[in-house]
Structure formats: C-alpha cells, structure tokens
C-alpha cells in the first residue's frame with residue numbers, strides 16, 4: 240500500500256446480505272502517517288471514506304484517472320493526488 244495507488248479506480252462491495260452492490264470509487268490521496276487507513280476514497284456519488292488495503296471488499300482496478308470523476312469533484316477538476324488529511 241503506497242502512494243502509487245492514487246489515481247486508481249476501485250470497486251467496493253458493500254451491502255447487507257442479499258443486497259450486495261458494487262460502488263465505484265477513486266483513490267484520491269495517500270497518508271503514510273496513518274497506521275491502517277492510509278488511502279482516501281472518493282465514491283462516484285461524492286462521498287469520501289478512508290480505507291486500508293488489502294481489503295476483502297475493495298477491488299483495485301487497472302484503470303487510472305488524472306482527476307477525480309466523483310459528483311463532488313467533477314465541477315472543479317483538480318489533478319490527483321489531493322492534498323487532504325484525515
């Protein structure tokens with residue numbers, strides 16, 4: 240788990256039993272000071288969430304992006320990685 244993951248698209252599987260849904264997201268930042276949740280995700284609907292990898296419910300895709308396509312970022316395109324803390 241390192242900064243090279245920033246920009247990768249991911250697919251997360253979250254849901255209750257029988258109601259599993261894949262949510263697309265983008266890794267927008269890396270924070271090496273965190274013990275566990277070193278990566279910040281932006282879900283395409285605009286929500287954000289710190290996560291750690293490897294994770295059973297997060298699949299890192301080969302697809303990469305230069306700017307976050309989520310609902311919260313698309314109107315103000317900013318190149319990744321983002322300078323955010325958590």
Ligand SMILES: [Zn+2]
Pocket residue numbers: 267281307308309310311312313
């Ligand atoms: Zn975003």
